[in-house]
Amino acid sequence: MNRLRIATRRSKLALWQAQFAADQLSRARPGLAVELVPLSTRGDEFQSAPLSEIGGKGLFIKELERAILAGEADIAVHSMKDLPAHLPDGLRVPAVLARHDPRDAFISHQYASPADMPAGSVLGTSSLRRQCLMKQQYPQLTVRFLRGNVQTRLAKLDAGEYDAIILAASGLDRMDLNERIRRRLSPEESLPSVGQGTIGIECREDDHEIIELLQAVNDAETWTRTSAERAMNATLEGSCSVPIAGYAELDGQALRIRGMVGWPDGSQVVRAERQGDASEATALGDAVGREILAAGGREILKRLAEDHG
Numbered sequence: 001m002n003r004l005r006i007a008t009r010r011s012k013l014a015l016w017q018a019q020f021a022a023d024q025l026s027r028a029r030p031g032l033a034v035e036l037v038p039l040s041t042r043g044d045e046f047q048s049a050p051l052s053e054i055g056g057k058g059l060f061i062k063e064l065e066r067a068i069l070a071g072e073a074d075i076a077v078h079s080m081k082d083l084p085a086h087l088p089d090g091l092r093v094p095a096v097l098a099r100h101d102p103r104d105a106f107i108s109h110q111y112a113s114p115a116d117m118p119a120g121s122v123l124g125t126s127s128l129r130r131q132c133l134m135k136q137q138y139p140q141l142t143v144r145f146l147r148g149n150v151q152t153r154l155a156k157l158d159a160g161e162y163d164a165i166i167l168a169a170s171g172l173d174r175m176d177l178n179e180r181i182r183r184r185l186s187p188e189e190s191l192p193s194v195g196q197g198t199i200g201i202e203c204r205e206d207d208h209e210i211i212e213l214l215q216a217v218n219d220a221e222t223w224t225r226t227s228a229e230r231a232m233n234a235t236l237e238g239s240c241s242v243p244i245a246g247y248a249e250l251d252g253q254a255l256r257i258r259g260m261v262g263w264p265d266g267s268q269v270v271r272a273e274r275q276g277d278a279s280e281a282t283a284l285g286d287a288v289g290r291e292i293l294a295a296g297g298r299e300i301l302k303r304l305a306e307d308h309g
């Protein structure tokens, strides 16, 4: 193999991430000719509708997966946050790159943190997780729907449509827009999304040559954290139409994973956490998921599924 084709979405952030992965792969295999294959996805084309109405998270990645399965690309580079709990048959993610900042970022012209926002202030986010966690702590806020790529969302804030917005810190760091960040929210303030800040690489599960190449850029620590978070998500059967968070940290071999499921208006939040050895990552993630289900999460997920018909 001397040529590697990388399927990517066309947004600036997606292209940056694909190029970042391309650079790491080129370093791991000098002489490899890496090229990007930019594709349009339904999620990018229908930016004004709520994701849950146009088909959910999978929309951003289906076209990239189709291209790999059709042999039009060898790999696809994704934000792990955008990958559903279960991958389609025939595909796998053999590598994740070293995680960037997993935290949520608070951005505002007037306010330094969510706690400073007076009653009735408008916070922009279309993440049900961010909405739920902010409303739980600051019920006086009005949360308003906000979609579009990172640049579009910042432009809507600047146009005065919102008093503040929340975005992933990693996306802003990658786009060199981090001077816009007023506060990086701690996991206690805003428990991150499963996979946030992590770039993953997907390929065909029978493509052994590519899998071997990808393993050279895999980051072991990120892999362990991702495994724990995704195991929790799989147990909860998480989708993007549900407020779900899952965040794992590693200190040497000591793994800590925290998770939550909530009601979108913040009126209910169920949390659980486990600590254990890194070798037990998936079991710990699964245990957090099961504890959340038993402590009221199952009821919340059932009611949300009924609401969405």
Ligand SMILES: NCc1[nH]cc(CCC(=O)O)c1CC(=O)O
Pocket (backbone or CB within 6 Å): 079, 080, 081, 082, 166, 167, 168, 169, 170, 171, 195, 196, 197, 198, 199
């Ligand atoms: N929901 C879209 C999305 N998917 C991944 C990121 C950020 C990059 C990452 O998590 O690595 C973003 C933007 C955001 O949430 O602000």
